[in-house]
């Protein structure tokens with residue numbers, strides 16, 4: 001039972017910059033004791049000394065903690081827990097400490113029910129901040145909120161002369177070796193560890209960001225939740241993957257589910273993990289998985305929802321809320337490999353999808369063919385530009401679905417939807433901050449909110465939350 005309300009603020013660090021004007025009351029290495037009064041969107045506990053905020057990993061509201069100050073800035077500081085004087089009844093026991101400290105699963109210290117409440121409150125607060133009054137339903141959670149991720153993109157570094165895979169420590173590019181990622185499918189974790197061992201055995205080096213020497217930057221592994229087909233991608237800084245055939249032979253021997261082994265090149269100085277160039281070293285160019293009774297091919301660069309179990313719940317709910325009719329014409333903007341388009345196609349007359357990644361559109365077209373669906377049409381384009389063009393061409397869909405990346409919609413796209421005058425506008429969002437921001441403009445364009453927002457826990461143990469919101473004209 002929740003016996004406290006998880007308090008939140010949109011960006012406590014930004015707020016701290018405005019609030020604290022007097023002398024900083026703490027110094028590095030000092031020890032302080034205080035009650036945790038808040039939790040940030042990054043999942044850090046907040047204690048305050050003379051109203052000066054200190055952010056602490058693995059501290060949850062209601063707890064009293066002794067904290068050693070590790071870093072002091074002008075308006076806030078960081079600390080680490082030395083002793084938990086009083087624990088919260090919402091603290092989850094026996095959780096993976098590495099998952100919390102690295103940030104793989106920053107909310108793993110909260111009991112699952114409290115995580116779901118945290119996410120509901122987060123959505124409520126963000127809408128309050130933009131002065132939009134809306135009811136927010138309790139977050140729909142998972143029965144088993146661990147081991148759900150079907151994909152891993154794991155950095156590779158040399159640590160003490162040995163090639164390691166793991167996760168960066170929070171706020172750094174220093175790798176902490178990790179084998180059990182807690183929220184990933186164990187078969188995906190296994191694929192990463194096996195690939196790491198094969199690279200070690202063959203003496204292949206990791207790429208070094210500072211010296212720009214070495215070979216492997218990341219390992220990506222993706223496994224179909226229903227199909228059990230496995231893809232391994234080795235991302236290198238070099239044009240050649242040394243020992244490619246030997247790596248393939250070793251992976252095949254050790255990973256019986258392997259269907260596709262790909263070499264991807266990324267030689268740009270960037271935080272983007274995958275480059276655009278792929279070569280299939282062994283097996284197929286893509287894997288298959290099933291979602292809502294349809295078969296999907298998923299290429300190495302294509303977006304595919306990382307939690308297929310909740311994705312099915314999400315799409316079913318979104319389609320139900322949209323009240324689709326057999327005569328409806330629908331637009332699916334940000335359509336990826338066509339998962340929404342194809343899952344609703346048999347309920348409506350026609351669906352148009354628009355997606356910017358060309359390979360994803362090629363996959364979407366193949367997916368339509370493979371599932372014998374012929375009332376869909378996909379366009380490779382920037383969604384705002386294409387929607388504006390469709391609106392200018394006089395396309396008048398009955399329903400528009402949008403499922404944008406975290407940065408949300410643009411004003412141009414919202415205006416184009418408004419010009420199309422659909423009776424229903426379904427917004428699926430993986431970032432409630434941009435959803436709240438966009439809602440203000442959508443309302444200004446003459447839509448109203450139809451029913452409560454439904455948060456869904458696509459990303460248990462992390463601070464992320466997916467939401468569905470319906471607008472009507």
Ligand SMILES: C[S@@+](CC[C@H](N)C(=O)[O-])C[C@H]1O[C@@H](n2cnc3c(N)ncnc32)[C@H](O)[C@@H]1O
Pocket residue numbers: 303304305334335336337338339340354355356357360381382383384403404405430
């Ligand atoms: C959150 S995903 C949703 C994909 C799909 N609806 C699904 O659930 O699998 C967002 C998609 O938007 C695409 N995207 C990003 N920016 C875009 C843009 N400017 N125009 C069109 N698509 C874009 C991404 O490539 C990605 O496939």
